[in-house]
Amino acid sequence: MPLLVMKFGGTSVADLDRIKNAATKVQREVERGYDVIVIVSAMSGKTNELVGWVEQTSPLFDAREYDAVVSSGENVTAGLMALTLQELGVPARSWQGWQVPIHTTDAHSAARFTDIPRANLDQKFAEGFKVAVVAGFQGIGPDGRITTLGRGGSDTTAVAFAAAFEAERCDIYTDVDGIYTTDPRITSKARKLHKIAFEEMLELASLGAKVLQTRSVELAMRNKVRLRVLSSFEDTDENSGTLVCDEGEIMESKVVNGVAYSREEAKITLVTVEDRPGISASIFAPLADAGVNVDMIVQNISEKDYEDHLGSVTDMTFSVPINQVERAKKAMEESKAAGRIAYDELIVDTEVAKVSVVGIGMRSHTGVAARMFKALADENINIKVIATSEIKISVLIDRKYMELAVQALHDAFDLDEA
Amino acid sequence: MPLLVMKFGGTSVADLDRIKNAATKVQREVERGYDVIVIVSAMSGKTNELVGWVEQTSPLFDAREYDAVVSSGENVTAGLMALTLQELGVPARSWQGWQVPIHTTDAHSAARFTDIPRANLDQKFAEGFKVAVVAGFQGIGPDGRITTLGRGGSDTTAVAFAAAFEAERCDIYTDVDGIYTTDPRITSKARKLHKIAFEEMLELASLGAKVLQTRSVELAMRNKVRLRVLSSFEDTDENSGTLVCDEGEIMESKVVNGVAYSREEAKITLVTVEDRPGISASIFAPLADAGVNVDMIVQNISEKDYEDHLGSVTDMTFSVPINQVERAKKAMEESKAAGRIAYDELIVDTEVAKVSVVGIGMRSHTGVAARMFKALADENINIKVIATSEIKISVLIDRKYMELAVQALHDAFDLDEA
Incomplete structure (x- = not known):
């Protein structure tokens, strides 16, 4: 049976x-x-x-x-x-x-x-x-x-x-009646996906699409369990909702299948950090010990470095959930006081948001990042931090542009078209 | 320990x-x-x-x-x-x-x-x-x-x-803070008992004192578990409440230790029932089958018998919980229609209550019934049915006299005195 x-x-x-x-x-x-x-x-x-x-x-x-x-x-x-x-x-x-x-x-x-x-x-x-x-x-x-x-x-x-x-x-x-290309509250052009690959769903779930818990998607992917998300409050049949499945089951996929966002982000920059082997570990180990979930990490050459031509200092920027800012600051200040790290200044920006495009098609298509950055540039949205994975590109931007960015990217990747 | x-x-x-x-x-x-x-x-x-x-x-x-x-x-x-x-x-x-x-x-x-x-x-x-x-x-x-x-x-x-x-x-x-000689809402003279025997508690519990479930008292008696009833809402110590225990643990007991009552009673009389061996079984078996809890049963010689000098008919009276009257009537009428019993009339009296005196001392003392009946007679309360057990005497009376009867009996047996 x-x-x-x-x-x-x-x-x-x-x-x-x-x-x-x-x-x-x-x-x-x-x-x-x-x-x-x-x-x-x-x-x-x-x-x-x-x-x-x-x-x-x-x-x-x-x-x-x-x-x-x-x-x-x-x-x-x-x-x-x-x-x-x-x-x-x-x-x-x-x-x-x-x-x-x-x-x-x-x-x-x-x-x-x-x-x-x-x-x-x-x-x-x-x-x-x-x-x-x-x-x-x-x-x-x-x-x-x-x-x-x-x-x-x-x-x-x-x-x-x-x-x-x-x-x-x-x-x-x-x-909800399925997984959408993005949050329908942000753009009415959001479209329900008939199918989505496990990997894409994982990126969307961890990026803040709260329909499915990350852990359940991971377990489904590992065991190749076909998952379907559908509404309790509508008449449903075998074609309702969104099927989360192995990518092999998805015949034709777009390069980008979804635009996710997260409003609750903050950016922390340590200015003029001594640039030596092991410096990253000495910053991020105390953050992990303090239970801070660091997401994006970028290491820039410091402006001071340009000025002084010393080549021995750097700026370190990372993003954390906004409610963990105080904990992160405390961990950094204690490490500095204990002489385990050195920096001139700690700058917190709590007015940022993260916007990401996700799609398994990125693996085999080039130019996705360029298309994304152009769409944001066309709207005069400045990118503060960039992070990429095999099937995702995320940017940190000013929070006030978040909705605009989501709409622009949804249009740029033609996500309203089936 | x-x-x-x-x-x-x-x-x-x-x-x-x-x-x-x-x-x-x-x-x-x-x-x-x-x-x-x-x-x-x-x-x-x-x-x-x-x-x-x-x-x-x-x-x-x-x-x-x-x-x-x-x-x-x-x-x-x-x-x-x-x-x-x-x-x-x-x-x-x-x-x-x-x-x-x-x-x-x-x-x-x-x-x-x-x-x-x-x-x-x-x-x-x-x-x-x-x-x-x-x-x-x-x-x-x-x-x-x-x-x-x-x-x-x-x-x-x-x-x-x-x-x-x-x-x-x-x-x-x-x-509640213990077991009382009777319901304190009916007489302010009601007194908390320091100890009470299992058998007495059983009679009181099944008669409507709702503090302890009959089944738990039975189990305690069978296993000689000393049970104490006491209040959650007062400061308590080792002498608080009422101990329900083996009668051997109670040094000196009164003849009567409590007056119980039940308001939800009804009396049913079958008038002029054929008086032959097996007639009781043919009345009470269908009642049991219908799930009716018959409590007191009295068989009188019928008035018709006196008149006709026949010696072959009787009146049968029994009490049931008031909410089972319809079920009892239905069982009797069906048995009559099926020719299994014969009676002239079925009279229901729903305006009755049961009052009982309980005490293990009754086993060794005589005159308890007489004292009870005199106390009720002194108040002009008519007794409709009497039933007795080894440690209990119950009477069915008009419900409007119930409180008066409880008060009179409480006084008659000096229950307010320790």
Whole structure:
């Protein structure tokens, strides 16, 4: 029997009516001949309520108890979904993490899957159950205590089950109807993609397109799980939404498939840093130790270097999330005070944003960067930092031009045309 | 290490402040040198919310899914209580039913304990954990699915743990400060009992004193678990509340220790029933089949019998909960229509109440009934039905006299005097 995994997020199971709506979508797949594993999140708001109680009770909480409390939200939805399916005449039962059992590491609140044995669910499917409703986001650790996977863990649960049960596809039902070429709130020309490659989705996810958690996309890519993102709130069929898949499945791809942005960026420049081997390590090691997520890094020859013709100093620029600026400054100032690094000045620019173009076609096409820079130049947008990867080019610009840049790039790469 | 079981009901853990308050009571017992097993209910209102969702989803719900959903309320409290204790510096962890594991029958929503192995908790106590916080009301069935015990199941969980772990005492913290000679809302002379025998508590519980579930008292009596009922909302010490214990522990007992009442009664009389062997069975079997809880039963010689000197007819009177009257009438009328019983008339009196005096001293004292009947006669209260057991005398009277009867009996047996 072919098998599907269907995952419903918090807004898709927010109340009994929405659970019913989701169950109807499951029923339709059963009628099409599928066995289905349904992965559910907590009803929206429930996880936040539980987390709030834990944090109020114990600011530095025992993560094992946090997991025991917070996982209950998914258990409630799983039971209600099973009951709703039964009401529709679909043979279904709920499974909590420990019942499957979903084995994980003991990293409470940030656990990773170690093994999802198929025996229990396979037996129930063999007995005629058509649907296994599994509580997402949870598992059990080596000591038999409940673990959770961290936020977004339900997507990851869905992909892990799709891999373990060799599902034909993993459908992620959410509150948007697919992956778009860019944010439709920024340009009405944004177009829904029918297919997108795993690598592109990864770049888009980590760049701030919040539809899918990076971790679930990575897991899907590694296990070649075909992921589909589609809306809970619309009538859907086999062609709905966006399929995230191996690039081999995408016949013809554009050079650029999406324009992503991130508003919450800040740029930090260390001016006149001593330029010697190991200087990068002595800057970025303390930042990593302080938990700062450094993104783009650029090393310029210092203006002072030009003036003095010394050849021994440089400027170092990097970007960090805006809410980590203070932490980054503190780490740098402490390193300077301790004599581990030397610089004249630390300049913070919190008025920047990052805009990126993404596409697997870049691997085989040249001229993408030039086209991007020209489009920005035509709008008189100054580029502050550039970073590139095999399938992505990112620039840091003044935040006030962010929307304009996204629109210009969307036009420049003809993303409104299918 | 001596061990205590402490149970906190829904109102005692209704919010984070109350959980903190309860945890402080646990901490005090740990400081006195006890290991403690804490049994918790769901935060008040939570179970009703979950039950409501299940019933709205599926009126004839799968009890296994009901149990999976509804048990989550206790899991949340258990985790929060463990965290609160940790904040107070008390080494504690939470246990869900399947982790202990609490083995039960597979009668979902009405399961009974089959085994509570001590190994896991004993090991943690040996490692230095002082408190095990156990989610009440739940267990796992033979098939590994979650079971619940039905309402009041948390009291029963507490008693079962006290028995399994040979606890010195099982303290039930609730919203009243003990067991009273009668309802203080009916007479201000009602007095808190320092001790009460299991048998007396059983009669009081089943007669409508809602402090302890009958089932938990039965289990305590069978296992000689000393039960104490005391208030969560007052400062308490080793003399607080009411101890429910073996009668051997009660030095001097009054003849009557309590006056109970039940307002929700109805009296049904079948007039002129054929009086032959087997007639009682042919009346009460269909009532039992219809799920009617018949309480008091009286068979009178029929007035018609006096008139006709036939000696072959009788009147049969019995009491039922008022909300089961229609069901009882239907069962009787169907039996009459099918020719299985014959009677002239079925008379329903829904304006009755039951008042009972209870005391283990009755076993060795005579004259209790006479004293009771005289006290009621002095107030011109007519007795409609009488039923007696070894330690209880119950009467059915007009409901409008119920409060008066309770007051009169409380006075007649000097229950206000310690």
